[in-house]
Amino acid sequence: ADVPSGRGEQDLWIGIVSLFPEMFEAITRHGVTGRAVETGRIALEFWNPRDYATDRHRSVDDRPYGGGPGMLMKVDTLRSAIHAARERAEQVTGQRPKVIYLSPQGRRLDQAGVQHLVSGPPLVVVAGRYEGIDERVVEADIDEEWSIGDYVLSGGELPAMVLIDAAARRVPGVLGHRDSAVEDSFNDGLLDCPHYTRPEEIDGRRVPDVLLSGHHGAIRRWRLKQSLGRTWQRRPDLLDTRSLDREQQQLLEEFIEEHAL
Numbered sequence: 001a002d003v004p005s006g007r008g009e010q011d012l013w014i015g016i017v018s019l020f021p022e023m024f025e026a027i028t029r030h031g032v033t034g035r036a037v038e039t040g041r042i043a044l045e046f047w048n049p050r051d052y053a054t055d056r057h058r059s060v061d062d063r064p065y066g067g068g069p070g071m072l073m074k075v076d077t078l079r080s081a082i083h084a085a086r087e088r089a090e091q092v093t094g095q096r097p098k099v100i101y102l103s104p105q106g107r108r109l110d111q112a113g114v115q116h117l118v119s120g121p122p123l124v125v126v127a128g129r130y131e132g133i134d135e136r137v138v139e140a141d142i143d144e145e146w147s148i149g150d151y152v153l154s155g156g157e158l159p160a161m162v163l164i165d166a167a168a169r170r171v172p173g174v175l176g177h178r179d180s181a182v183e184d185s186f187n188d189g190l191l192d193c194p195h196y197t198r199p200e201e202i203d204g205r206r207v208p209d210v211l212l213s214g215h216h217g218a219i220r221r222w223r224l225k226q227s228l229g230r231t232w233q234r235r236p237d238l239l240d241t242r243s244l245d246r247e248q249q250q251l252l253e254e255f256i257e258e259h260a261l
């Protein structure tokens with residue numbers, strides 16, 4: 001269920017440290033997240049390490065001790081940006097923020113992790129570029145390291161946007177029924193059921209009759225059975241950590257019998 005934040009209209013404040021703040025227009029100017037920013041449900045503020053550069057070339061990267069290819073985020077400009085974001089977080093929210101660093105070395109982000117983060121203190125999200133950041137900055141300034149998956153990207157901005165998008169959807173009022181089915185506990189932890197819309201037939205493939213029947217109870221059970229069955233078929237690991245009530249157990253057993261090879 002949604003977590004009442006008790007923070008009033010502005011339910012989520014997130015500070016972002018990034019060399020490419022304009023990338024975040026992907027979430028601040030479009031769709032559900034764009035509307036949430038526009039209406040002030042979520043407030044995003046940005047700090048760019050380049051704004052703290054003092055040298056002529058405004059450098060924001062630095063060479064690695066020990067040599068080797070690639071560069072790291074320059075320590076002084078990065079730390080100045082993180083500290084400025086942390087100050088602002090305390091000023092706006094009255095709480096010390098949790099500083100998150102996105103990297104493949106972090107804890108794997110899943111819905112439970114999103115829920116944990118969105119119900120905690122305000123967040124400052126640090127998006128790295130180059131080969132990453134100095135380990136002493138991780139120790140001194142980063143509270144938690146998180147990863148969106150086991151693949152290597154060019155920067156932490158897309159991971160930061162994935163985290164912010166998922167977190168924004170958990171803020172009360174961000175999801176309206178029209179945007180998408182308000183995610184309720186039923187869906188949590190299961191794969192989604194198949195969806196259908198007009199026309200009733202595509203290349204000879206018809207919409208399942210139950211969805212045209214108007215029997216809302218039968219439709220609810222069909223969708224639940226499909227979610228349970230698809231989860232069993234495609235991601236049985238999700239069922240290891242999710243208890244099923246009697247109805248769900250029975251629907252899954254029916255699905256398995258119908259799909260036994």
Ligand SMILES: Nc1nonc1C(=O)NC1CCNCC1
Nearest residue numbers: 102103147148152153154155159
């Ligand atoms: N996967 C990831 N989940 O969070 N961050 C991820 C990532 O690939 N970061 C890049 C790693 C190489 N340096 C630039 C940033």
